[in-house]
Every structure is written in C-alpha cells, then in structure tokens.
Amino acid sequence: MKFRSTRDVTAQATDALAAIIQGLAVDGGLFVPVAFPHPNYDLATLIQQPYQLIAQQVFGWFFNELSGLEVAATKAYGSQWDTPSITPLTKQIAGNYYLELFHGPTLAFKDVALQALPQLMRLAKEQGRNPNETIILTATSGDTGTAALRGFKNILGTQVVVFYPQDGISPIQKLQMLGQTGANLHVVGITGNFDQAQTRVKQIFNNPQIRQQLAQQKQQFSSANSMNIGRLIPQITYYFSAYGQLVRQGVIKVGEKINFSVPTGNFGDILAGYYAKKLGLPIHKLICASNVNHVLTDFFQTGTYDRQRKFQVTNAPSMDILVSSNLERLLFDAYRQDAEVINKLMQQLQSQGTYQVTPQVHKWLQATFAAGYATPNQVQAEIRRVYEQANYLIDPHTAVGSFVTQQYQAQTNDQHPCVILATASPYKFPETVLTAINSQTNPPSGLAAIETLAKFDTKPLTTGVKELFVDQPQSQLTIAPPEMTTTVLDLI
Ligand SMILES: N[C@@H](CCOP(=O)(O)O)C(=O)O
Numbered sequence: 113m114k115f116r117s118t119r120d121v122t123a124q125a126t127d128a129l130a131a132i133i134q135g136l137a138v139d140g141g142l143f144v145p146v147a148f149p150h151p152n153y154d155l156a157t158l159i160q161q162p163y164q165l166i167a168q169q170v171f172g173w174f175f176n177e178l179s180g181l182e183v184a185a186t187k188a189y190g191s192q193w194d195t196p197s198i199t200p201l202t203k204q205i206a207g208n209y210y211l212e213l214f215h216g217p218t219l220a221f222k223d224v225a226l227q228a229l230p231q232l233m234r235l236a237k238e239q240g241r242n243p244n245e246t247i248i249l250t251a252t253s254g255d256t257g258t259a260a261l262r263g264f265k266n267i268l269g270t271q272v273v274v275f276y277p278q279d280g281i282s283p284i285q286k287l288q289m290l291g292q293t294g295a296n297l298h299v300v301g302i303t304g305n306f307d308q309a310q311t312r313v314k315q316i317f318n319n320p321q322i323r324q325q326l327a328q329q330k331q332q333f334s335s336a337n338s339m340n341i342g343r344l345i346p347q348i349t350y351y352f353s354a355y356g357q358l359v360r361q362g363v364i365k366v367g368e369k370i371n372f373s374v375p376t377g378n379f380g381d382i383l384a385g386y387y388a389k390k391l392g393l394p395i396h397k398l399i400c401a402s403n404v405n406h407v408l409t410d411f412f413q414t415g416t417y418d419r420q421r422k423f424q425v426t427n428a429p430s431m432d433i434l435v436s437s438n439l440e441r442l443l444f445d446a447y448r449q450d451a452e453v454i455n456k457l458m459q460q461l462q463s464q465g466t467y468q469v470t471p472q473v474h475k476w477l478q479a480t481f482a483a484g485y486a487t488p489n490q491v492q493a494e495i496r497r498v499y500e501q502a503n504y505l506i507d508p509h510t511a512v513g514s515f516v517t518q519q520y521q522a523q524t525n526d527q528h529p530c531v532i533l534a535t536a537s538p539y540k541f542p543e544t545v546l547t548a549i550n551s552q553t554n555p556p557s558g559l560a561a562i563e564t565l566a567k568f569d570t571k572p573l574t575t576g577v578k579e580l581f582v583d584q585p586q587s588q589l590t591i592a593p594p595e596m597t598t599t600v601l602d603l604i
Pocket residue numbers: 251252253254255256257336337338339377378380381430431
C-alpha cells in the first residue's frame with residue numbers, strides 16, 4: 113500500500129514504512145492511501161474474531177508491506193488491558209450502547225492506537241533498515257500525551273517530547289502525564305492552548321534547517337498524534353469490534369446499519385469511523401459530537417470552517433480544539449483527491465482563519481455526518497441523567513457524545529441503534545463527574561476525588577486507576593509557546 117500527502121499536487125507515492133516513521137509529510141500535508149483499500153472479506157467471519165485478529169487484518173489492509181503484524185497486534189492488545197475484549201460494548205444503557213475504549217493502561221481511547229504504534233514503528237524501522245533515532249513530537253490536550261509516553265517508554269531508538277497546555281487539562285491527566293517517567297521521555301507544559309502546541313509542533317516538523325540538523329545527528333521526527341497514519345489506522349479496529357458485539361447481543365443482524373456517535377476534537381477518532389465505513393462496515397451516520405468549541409458542528413451544519421472564535425477551556429478539555437487536523441483527510445476525499453484545492457483551503461485557514469466548501473461538498477459531507485455540541489452545563493446534566501437512569505458513570509467527553517446523540521435522535525427520529533464512543537474513564541475527570549452526580553459544589557480534587565467517586569461506582573477500580581495512586585510525578589517544566597523549538601533542540 114502506497115501513501116501520498118494530501119497537499120502534494122504531484123501525488124508522489126511513499127511506502128507505509130516511511131509514512132509511519134515520518135508521521136507528517138514534508139509539505140505539511142497528511143499521509144493518505146494512494147488507492148484506498150477495498151478488501152475482500154466476509155464481515156460475519158471477521159467480526160466474530162478476537163480483537164487481536166481483527167486488528168491484524170485491519171493493519172494488513174493498509175500496511176501489507178510490513179511482516180510481523182500478528183506479533184504486533186498480539187503485543188499491542190495483551191495483558192496491559194484490563195479486559196480480554198479490549199474495547200467492550202455495554203448492554204443498552206439509557207437508550208444507547210457505550211463502547212468502552214478506556215480499558216488500556218492510561219484510561220483513554222488513545223491507548224488503542226498508542227499501544228500499537230510503537231509496534232508498527234519498530235517493524236517499519238527494522239524492515240526499512242532505518243538507523244535514525246525517532247523523536248516523537250506530540251501535542252496533547254490531555255490524553256494523547258500520556259498514552260504516547262506510556263506506549264514509547266524505554267523503547268530503544270526513540271525519544272518522546274510531549275507539549276500540553278498547562279492550564280488546559282484535568283488534575284488527573286496532569287498527574288498521569290508527569291507520572292510517566294523514563295530516560296527517553298520529556299514532558300513540557302506550555303502557557304498556551306492545544307492549538308498553539310499543535311501548530312508549533314507542525315512548524316518544528318517542517319523546518320528544513322532543523323530537519324537537516326537532525327539528519328546529521330542521525331535523528332528524525334515522527335508523530336504520535338492522529339496526523340500519523342500509523343496512529344490512525346489502529347483506531348478502525350474498534351468500529352468493527354463494536355459492530356460484532358452488537359450482533360452478538362442480538363441487537364442487529366450482520367449487514368444492518370448502525371450509527372456511531374463520536375466525541376472528537378482533532379477529528380481523528382471519527383475519521384477512523386469514516387474509514388471503517390469506506391472499508392464496508394454498515395454505518396448509517398457518524399455523529400460528530402463537540403463541546404462548546406463547536407467549530408466542527410458549525411462546519412457540518414453550514415459548510416464554513418471558521419476558527420476565528422474565542423478558545424474556551426471546558427470541562428471536556430481533551431476536545432478543546434479549534435483546528436481539527438484530520439478534517440484535511442476527509443476534505444481530500446470530498447474533493448476527490450484534488451491536492452490543489454486542499455492546499456488552497458489550508459492556506460486560507462492559516463491566513464484568514466476560515467474557508468468554505470462548495471455546496472456539493474457540503475451535501476456530500478451531510479450524507480454521512482451529523483453534528484451537534486454540548487455546553488459544560490449540558491455535559492453535567494448528561495452525566496447525571498445517565499447515572500440516575502442506569503447507575504452508569506460516564507466521563508465528560510463521553511457525555512458530550514451521549515448528549516449530542518439524544519439531541520440528534522429527538523430531532524431526526526433516526527431509529528438505527530447507536531454506539532457512543534466512551535473515550536475516557538470517568539476517573540480521569542472525577543471532579544466533574546462528582547459535581548454532576550452528587551451536586552457537590554466543592555468536590556475533592558485529584559486522587560481524593562477518585563476515592564469519593566469510587567463509592568458511587570458499582571464496579572471495582574481497574575488496574576489503570578489503581579496505578580494512579582503509585583505514580584510519582586516529576587517536576588513540571590513550563591515554557592511559553594515560542595520557546596518550543598529551542599526546548600525540543602535542548603532536550604533531544
Ligand atoms: N484530544 C487529543 C488531542 C490530540 O489529538 P490526536 O488524536 O491527534 O492525538 C489529546 O487528548 O491529546
């Protein structure tokens with residue numbers, strides 16, 4: 113399978129090995145398949161298989177040059193998960209089904225991909241005989257950073273540098289991130305927001321002088337964000353796995369269509385769902401759920417993407433994002449692989465902060481995607497509603513998805529069964545969850561909040577949550593966004 117950049121008008125092809133190692137194309141575009149795979153598989157057979165085997169097949173559809181995918185999938189989805197099903201689907205709860213993506217070591221859906229990416233990168237480096245040290249630059253709004261640190265901890269030939277907004281993540285997310293210690297790991301807070309971190313990371317990536325300097329030092333950059341195709345593809349697996357679980361629950365028969373509701377900020381998670389649909393999974397609608405930074409809702413509803421608005425720090429902080437990187441990959445399909453248009457739109461976004469798609473493209477997008485958003489108060493109310501109806505705890509991001517699903521179903525009367533992606537454990541945001549379910553105005557914070565929240569839970573604490581109590585956080589390094597470049601060069 114060959115990949116190309118969304119912005120390359122010459123459509124130069126790159127193999128999977130290079131695409132995974134590089135992460136981001138040199139022209140600033142994102143790697144996408146030159147020809148999207150149309151694998152010949154029997155859905156009924158595929159979805160009955162254990163998670164590791166589904167993952168192995170998904171990897172193989174995109175990364176068939178790599179040998180060793182079976183071992184990669186087995187290692188990625190092994191005993192570090194607290195359930196053998198890896199991403200279990202609940203029974204019907206308050207009308208819908210929650211796909212629990214938080215049973216990995218860092219309690220968020222990012223683990224699904226970031227337990228796999230180090231394996232895929234290892235294979236790519238070995239098989240491509242790439243001797244360089246890989247410097248994995250990561251911008252995070254809370255979850256990707258910890259998962260990347262955990263996934264690449266002590267992996268030979270790699271260093272990880274994570275930038276996070278120091279005032280834009282939850283206390284537990286910060287504790288987790290600073291608690292990931294290892295000789296190859298660097299964690300840096302910035303006095304800015306996620307968009308600033310991601311923009312600067314992209315600039316550092318594509319600075320030719322820095323690239324050259326790194327090459328001389330036998331180093332090169334890569335990414336653990338969903339910009340990296342090796343990070344994105346593993347996320348397709350759980351859409352197939354969820355579908356299989358819904359069949360086994362007797363809710364649908366193989367071939368019947370379902371909806372997925374996806375809380376998303378950087379548009380990676382929902383893009384993986386769109387790729388699953390392109391691969392033949394019977395999906396009716398993908399519901400794009402945003403928080404009050406609802407740039408994506410407005411885009412799907414109006415056809416205009418406009419990041420010129422106040423950046424809001426919310427109680428669903430991982431989705432506090434105004435520049436959703438992966439939308440570029442969707443636009444690339446919407447414009448039938450026209451890199452010239454993508455260049456134009458991305459330049460407009462950079463210089464004017466906005467762009468508009470054609471009415472035809474807008475219609476095309478609306479055929480697959482629905483969109484809505486939840487305010488912080490609606491997030492609280494949704495956590496409470498689900499808890500009161502079903503005794504089930506959801507985190508604020510899942511609550512965004514859950515609220516938007518209710519709203520969508522009420523507005524459209526769409527009867528397709530809906531799977532809501534439960535993207536993080538409620539224990540990553542115990543203060544918000546406690547306030548919602550217990551009307552506590554002054555809830556305890558951090559680990560004390562976890563202990564209190566546990567009293568409201570019917571299930572025992574998982575290993576990942578218990579580990580939070582033994583993490584020894586390192587001291588915090590904080591810089592201003594313009595210092596990111598020099599900081600990277602100093603650290604590596
Ligand atoms: N929500 C993310 C932001 C980065 O998104 P990614 O999917 O591109 O890694 C986070 O928690 O860091």
